Amino acid sequence: AVVRGTKRYLFDFHTKIDIEISMRDDTSMDIDQGEGKKGESYKIELSLPDVSAAMAADRDWMHDARVVYKKTVKKEHETAVKSAVSSIQKELTRKIEAFMEDYKNVA
Numbered sequence: 684a685v686v687r688g689t690k691r692y693l694f695d696f697h698t699k700i701d702i703e704i705s706m707r708d709d710t711s712m713d714i715d716q717g718e719g720k721k722g723e724s725y726k727i728e729l730s731l732p733d734v735s736a737a738m739a740a741d742r743d744w745m746h747d748a749r750v751v752y753k754k755t756v757k758k759e760h761e762t763a764v765k766s767a768v769s770s771i772q773k774e775l776t777r778k779i780e781a782f783m784e785d786y787k788n789v790a
Contacts, residue, residue: 691736692736692783692786692787693736694734694735694736694786695733695734695735695736695737696731696734696735697730697731697732697733697734698730698731698734699728699729699730699731700728700729700730700771700775701726701727701728702726702727702728702729702767702768702771703724703725703726703727704724704725704727704764704767704768705722705723705724705725706722706723706724706725706760706763706764707722723757723760725752725753725754725756725760725764726752726753726754727750727751727752727753727764727768728749728750728751728753729748729749729750729768729771729772729775730748730749730750730751731744731745731747731748731775732747732749733747734779744775744776744779745772745775745776748772750768
């Protein structure tokens, strides 16, 4: 869209991502089905209710993000699980940024 002579890129999405993190017996995380005997497993839901062009100025895509743990994370797994969720959020942010650049070049 062109508004007051300036090209604007408009989009408005919401998303929900289901994540499963498996812990090996040594309490290290295993997101990809790697080697080692499986221990505890955690299902997590990451929701982004608003991914829109309006948020592009601030680029704080995780501002309204909601993380729901389907069961309580054991104390000894908290650091590893939270680290994994944070890594996934950072990667998702990079993917949204890449989408924005691609969208600008196509639109």
